[in-house]
Amino acid sequence: MHHLTKCSLFLEFFLFESSPQPIAVGTGFTIQVINGTNYLITNWHNVTGKNAETGNSLSKNGHTDPEFMIVHFLKKDRINEWVKKKVYLIDENFNKLYLEHPRGKEIDVVAIKLPVYDDVDIHNCFDALTQQQFTKQVSDSCSIVGFPKGISTAGKLPIWKTGNIASELEIDHDERPMFLIDASTREGMSGSPVYCISKGETTFGDIVTMGHGTPTINFLGVYSGRIGTDIEIGRVFKESCIIEILRHHSHHPITQNRITSYTYIQR
Incomplete structure (x- = not known):
């Protein structure tokens, strides 16, 4: 089984403890930082039930702020x-237990620290990534790993x-x-992770390779609708949104290597 298949997780969001049915379903994926802590990454709009652009409820019944997820x-x-x-x-005082980006809902990504479980495997998506970055550009294919409908x-x-x-990676949309x-x-x-997987000709800086025994994989980001x-x-x-969230809420190093090597345009 592909390692990244095991990293995407099915999420069900419940309004209250007594709720018989989830108000929404979504996708998350797991990462591990350098100190061994596991985090689940998903969208802000998943954990709040609100449109990240408008702040309005995504539910037909107007429900927001689910208490927990399965x-x-x-x-x-x-x-x-x-x-x-x-x-x-x-929590019981309605304090958030998820970590937001410093820019809040403007960045539709959150991280949730996971406890240590003895009976489950938590797979770190970073383990499957190629640390050396290959050239990626508009029209290249990408994989979105989640749960459609x-x-x-x-x-x-x-x-x-x-x-x-579909847009230039070096320029922020x-x-x-x-x-x-x-x-x-x-x-x-x-909340699905998005990857770029190269199986053929791949460019690493000034070096062009014509194929690999194992596909090279770079992480692109978090799908948000x-x-x-x-x-x-x-x-x-x-x-970068994940890195910024974790650095904002922690003084520990995040990963041993950068996930990708985009050059961001500051605005």
Whole structure:
């Protein structure tokens, strides 16, 4: 099984302890920082139930701020058995238990510190990435690994969907660390990791390679939904957002190596 398949997790969001059904479903993925702490990464709009652009409720019933989510983890040493874990999003005083970006909901990404579990495996998506960065540009294909309309395979394994990079990576879209993809994504995929996987000719700086025994993988960012409902253009917040969130809330080093090597244009 591909390592990155095991990193994307199915999320169900519940308004109250007594709620019989989730108010929404979504996708998250797991990373591990240098001190061994595990975090689940997903979208701000997933954990709040609010549109990150307007602040309005995403629910037809107007519900917002779910109390907790159920995360479907792979059972320890298994590839087709799952364990459900309850992860609280707010405490009894309605304080947030997730970490926001310094710019708040303007950056639709959050990190949630996970406890240590004895009965599940938490897979670090960084472990599958190629630390050396290869050249990526508009029209290159990308993979979005999540749960379109809540659909999963073989239990709660994610679906791999393919799209294309649709805007220049070096330039921030809408004055935020974000770029666009052209992909037939759907509800339920919000919070999915987005990767660029090269299996053929790959450029590392001035060096061009003609193929690899193992595909080279770079992390691109966090999928955050489509622009409108009638166009197949989606938003992806760049990997720098994750680094900025964790650095803002922690004094510990985050990763041994950078995830990607974009040059960001400061505005």
